Structure formats: structure tokens, C-alpha cells
Amino acid sequence: MSGPRQLTVSVALEDVHKAYHGRAQQIVALESITMTVRSGEFLAVVGPSGCGKSTLLMLIAGLLPPTRGAIAIDGRPVAGPYTDVGIVFQRDVLFEWRTILGNVLLPAEIKRLSLPASRERALHLLDEVGLAGFEDRYPYELSGGMRQRVALCRALIHDPPLLLMDEPFAALDAFTREEMGAYLLRLWHERSTVIFVTHSIEEAVALADRVVVMSPRPGRIVEAVDVGLPRPRGLDVKEDRRFHDVVHTIRELFKARGMLWEKTPEIAGRGR
Amino acid sequence: MAHGLARAARRQAIGAAALVALVAMWELLARVLAIPSYALPRPSQIAVILLGRWALFAKHLVYTTQEVLAGFLVSIAIGVPVAIGIVYSRMLESVSYTLIVAFQAVPKTALAPLFVLWLGYGLLSKVAVAFLIAFFPIVVNTVIGMRSVEPEMLYLTRSLGASAWQIFLKVRLPKALPSMFGGFKVAMALAVVGSVVGEYIGANAGLGYVQLVASSNLDTPLVFAVIVVLSLLGIVLFNLVGLVERLVIRWKPGEAQMEAARDTM
Numbered sequence: 001m002s003g004p005r006q007l008t009v010s011v012a013l014e015d016v017h018k019a020y021h022g023r024a025q026q027i028v029a030l031e032s033i034t035m036t037v038r039s040g041e042f043l044a045v046v047g048p049s050g051c052g053k054s055t056l057l058m059l060i061a062g063l064l065p066p067t068r069g070a071i072a073i074d075g076r077p078v079a080g081p082y083t084d085v086g087i088v089f090q091r092d093v094l095f096e097w098r099t100i101l102g103n104v105l106l107p108a109e110i111k112r113l114s115l116p117a118s119r120e121r122a123l124h125l126l127d128e129v130g131l132a133g134f135e136d137r138y139p140y141e142l143s144g145g146m147r148q149r150v151a152l153c154r155a156l157i158h159d160p161p162l163l164l165m166d167e168p169f170a171a172l173d174a175f176t177r178e179e180m181g182a183y184l185l186r187l188w189h190e191r192s193t194v195i196f197v198t199h200s201i202e203e204a205v206a207l208a209d210r211v212v213v214m215s216p217r218p219g220r221i222v223e224a225v226d227v228g229l230p231r232p233r234g235l236d237v238k239e240d241r242r243f244h245d246v247v248h249t250i251r252e253l254f255k256a257r258g259m260l261w262e263k264t265p266e267i268a269g270r271g272r
Numbered sequence: 273m274a275h276g277l278a279r280a281a282r283r284q285a286i287g288a289a290a291l292v293a294l295v296a297m298w299e300l301l302a303r304v305l306a307i308p309s310y311a312l313p314r315p316s317q318i319a320v321i322l323l324g325r326w327a328l329f330a331k332h333l334v335y336t337t338q339e340v341l342a343g344f345l346v347s348i349a350i351g352v353p354v355a356i357g358i359v360y361s362r363m364l365e366s367v368s369y370t371l372i373v374a375f376q377a378v379p380k381t382a383l384a385p386l387f388v389l390w391l392g393y394g395l396l397s398k399v400a401v402a403f404l405i406a407f408f409p410i411v412v413n414t415v416i417g418m419r420s421v422e423p424e425m426l427y428l429t430r431s432l433g434a435s436a437w438q439i440f441l442k443v444r445l446p447k448a449l450p451s452m453f454g455g456f457k458v459a460m461a462l463a464v465v466g467s468v469v470g471e472y473i474g475a476n477a478g479l480g481y482v483q484l485v486a487s488s489n490l491d492t493p494l495v496f497a498v499i500v501v502l503s504l505l506g507i508v509l510f511n512l513v514g515l516v517e518r519l520v521i522r523w524k525p526g527e528a529q530m531e532a533a534r535d536t537m
Contacts (some may be wrong), residue, residue, distance in 0.1 A: 084434035093424040097446040110432040138523045
């Protein structure tokens with residue numbers, strides 16, 4: 001599975017702002033975001049709901065223009081959709097009228113890649129995530145976790161140098177979620193730059209090289225924390241002492257901003 | 273799945289038995305109470321007419337079916353492009369959607385006399401009425417279907433550099449198909465109504481025409497026989513659309529599977 005071209009890209013954001021026009025006033029989703037994602041890096045972005053994490057991905061993908069500031073991928077400014085990308089959303093967004101194989105092949109069709117080669121790669125990817133034999137099924141026949149694995153294969157079929165993931169496992173149960181992390185790490189192979197948005201600190205630390213911590217609206221970068229756990233990683237990374245240290249560090253960052261508490265006394269008091 | 277199929281078959285059998293029982297009761301009551309046939313003919317009398325005058329029914333059935341199908345197909349040929357225009361053009365949306373919704377309020381059958389006046393007693397005036405009445409559900413359901421696309425689907429395809437044409441063909445159209453077929457089914461049923469109403473206003477052929485003549489002759493059994501033929505026509509045409517739907521939309525669980533799912537609930 002070796003690609004002939006450059007595998008990864010770097011992403012640079014320079015003083016990026018994004019504001020929406022709300023009903024009454026302007027809503028500032030992102031404020032003064034400056035960060036660099038190194039080529040081949042697995043970056044996780046953690047923050048509370050409504051901190052503009054999803055907006056950040058839309059801006060990087062070129063699907064939304066920033067209100068101010070500049071975004072560049074491998075030094076080239078992003079203007080309009082950046083098409084060499086794989087995206088995974090929280091919802092699997094499988095096309096219900098396409099078979100599993102048809103769904104995985106969608107990017108190849110749109111980008112007019114060689115279909116026989118793409119087909120072979122699609123079957124290989126499906127096999128890697130334990131879905132061999134499901135290629136002719138329709139999405140309604142699959143469970144939520146299986147569908148999200150198909151979405152993952154679809155995002156990787158064209159071997160994109162950049163992978164954008166918007167809370168991809170948030171809709172899954174805890175067990176399936178762990179499993180999906182393992183599948184992702186297996187498929188990723190450090191073959192693309194990943195920006196992974198999540199609200200789970202543990203998930204971010206288990207998967208990423210670096211975790212960017214964001215504040216609630218307007219979204220700002222509070223800090224970037226290096227994870228420094230060795231690769232390749234498996235699920236057992238969560239038993240590593242260093243894993244807990246990093247999770248603790250990030251928790252403290254949130255707590256210092258009044259975003260996380262050890263206990264929620266008012267609710268505890270109301271219980272029995 | 274086999275279980276679900278069996279259950280669906282059983283359900284249909286129960287429905288058929290109920291229908292047979294109802295007809296038998298009608299026959300019995302009409303005989304016992306000696307209801308005159310000009311008021312309420314017995315089912316057996318209607319059956320005799322249906323069988324005895326089948327050539328008459330066949331001729332006018334063909335005529336009416338032509339009107340219905342022509343009206344239905346024209347309403348698809350015009351309704352679907354209009355819906356696409358509404359989805360893609362804000363200008364067209366504000367102009368035509370408002371007009372269409374306003375026009376929805378006009379009882380279409382009330383326009384039938386006008387069409388007969390303008391287009392004569394022939395086929396064309398009935399096709400026009402059938403078209404007019406079938407047009408709206410097609411437009412409305414196609415617009416709703418094409419708008420039901422999740423924003424992520426559009427983000428995904430746009431992020432891959434898909435053209436507007438690719439997005440239409442690979443996203444909007446297939447996404448809209450189930451809703452469109454829902455509209456087609458309603459449209460087909462309404463096209464039958466439109467054709468028959470057109471025939472009532474002014475015609476020299478067709479099942480509505482036969483019924484009107486029978487009614488003025490106080491030939492009630494013939495009136496009922498036409499009702500039976502029209503009902504059968506409606507059922508056949510409706511199921512024809514359903515058949516095409518099942519051939520086109522294969523990505524949904526079939527009825528048998530739905531039954532099976534209901535079993536487990």
C-alpha cells in the first residue's frame with residue numbers, strides 16, 4: 001500500500017477569524033486562530049460544544065471563507081474547496097441509495113480516478129475494517145459502527161494527504177468508539193496529516209501527537225499539548241502512565257478556565 | 273423475512289375475506305329487503321352487467337386510460353423540471369413556488385368546464401384536467417425530496433470538487449426519488465379523478481361518459497358497474513407506479529422486511 005506521490009501536507013492558519021450573522025448580532029465563532037499542523041502530524045482539537053471546532057474544519061477544507069486571516073496548505077493559500085481531502089463527519093452520511101462499495105467509491109468517481117484500481121483499494125480498505133463480504137449490501141443493513149467504518153474507508157479511498165474528522169465517533173457507544181479508534185490508527189499508518197475534532201479528552205490523547213485545547217465561544221486556542229506517546233499505538237495506550245498524565249494536564253487546563261469540575265455539587269445535592 | 277412474507281400474505285387474505293363478506297351481506301340484504309335495482313342494485317346484477325357488456329367497458333376503459341396516462345406523464349414531464357428550477361433558482365422559487373401554492377387553493381375540478389370550453393369534447397380537454405390536478409403533488413414532493421439532502425452530503429461532494437451537475441446526478445436526484453415516487457402515486461390517483469371529471473363535463477367517450485349516460489337513463493346497475501371498473505383502473509395504475517418504484521428504489525427494506533421488523537417490536 002505505498003502511494004507514488006507526496007503523502008502528507010502541512011496546514012497553517014494565520015490570525016483566522018470567523019463570524020456569522022446571527023438574528024440580532026454577529027456571532028463570533030473563531031477568534032484569532034494561529035496554528036501550524038506539521039506534515040504527517042495527527043492533531044486533535046478538543047473543546048466544549050459550540051467552540052467553533054467544526055467551523056475550523058470547514059475553513060481548512062475551503063468550504064467556508066474566513067472573515068479575516070489566511071489559511072495555507074503546504075504554503076498554498078486556500079481559496080475555494082481544497083479537493084485533496086478526506087472528511088469524516090459525526091453522522092456517517094452514507095448515500096443510502098448506494099451499496100457499501102458504491103459509497104466507498106464515491107470520491108474516486110467524482111475525482112475520475114481509475115475505477116479498477118480504486119475498486120481494488122476499496123475492497124482492501126473494507127477488509128481492513130472487518131467489512132469484507134459487505135460490499136454489495138446497502139447502508140440500512142449495517143449497524144452504526146459498521147456504517148461509520150464505511151465512512152472512514154470512503155474518506156481514505158483516494159489516499160488523501162489531509163484527513164479532516166469532525167467528532168467522527170461521537171454518535172457511537174463507548175465500546176464501538178474504542179474499536180473505531182483502533183481501526184483509524186490501523187488505516188492511518190501515518191500516511192496523511194489528520195485534524196481530529198472531538199470533545200473527549202481521552203480520545204484525543206489516545207489518538208493524537210498533539211492536542212489543541214480550545215475555549216468556548218468565541219473559540220480561541222488555549223494551549224497546544226504534546227502527547228509524546230510512542231507509535232504505533234494500540235488500545236493499550238490507555239493503560240500507560242504517560243497517557244493519564246497528559247489527560248490530567250488537559251483537564252487542569254479546562255478546570256483553570258472554569259469549564260470542568262471534579263463534582264457538580266448542585267446536581268449531587270439534588271440526588272438521593 | 274420468510275416469516276414477514278407469510279404475515280403479509282395472511283394480512284391480505286384477511287382483507288380479501290372481509291371484502292367478500294361485505295359483498296355477500298349486501299347481496300343478502302338487498303334480496304331480503306327487496307330493494308329495487310334502480311335504487312341499489314345487487315352485486316350479482318352488477319356482475320352480470322360487467323360480464324355481459326364487457327366489450328362496451330373495454331372500449332371506454334381504453335379511452336379513459338389514455339387520458340389518465342397522458343395527463344400523468346405530461347404532469348411528470350413538466351412538474352419535475354419545474355421543481356428542479358425551484359430548487360436551483362431563488363428567483364424561480366420566489367415567483368413560481370408562491371404562485372403554485374396559491375394556485376393549490378383553487379379546486380382544480382372547478383376549472384374542468386373551462387378546459388372543455390377551450391379544448392373541445394375530445395381527449396385533449398381531459399388530459400388537460402388530469403394534468404392540472406396531478407401536477408401539484410409532483411412539484412411539491414420533488415422540491416421537498418431534493419431539499420431533504422443533508423448539508424454534510426453537499427460538503428462532502430463539494431470538498432471532492434464535484435460539479436453542480438455531478439451533485440445533482442449523484443446526490444439530489446437519488447435522494448429525492450422516494451419522495452418523488454410518493455408524489456407520483458398521489459398524482460396517478462388524482463389523474464383518474466381529473467379524467468373522469470372532465471368526461472362528466474363534456475365527452476363522447478370514456479367511462480365517465482358511460483356513467484353519465486347510464487345515470488340519466490336511471491340505469492343504476494350500469495352506474496355501479498362503471499364504479500367497479502374505475503376502481504379497478506385506479507388500483508392497477510397505482511400499483512403500476514408502485515412496481516416501477518420497487519424496481520428503481522432497491523436500497524430500502526422491502527415490505528416483507530418491514531413486516532418482519534414489526535414482528536420483533
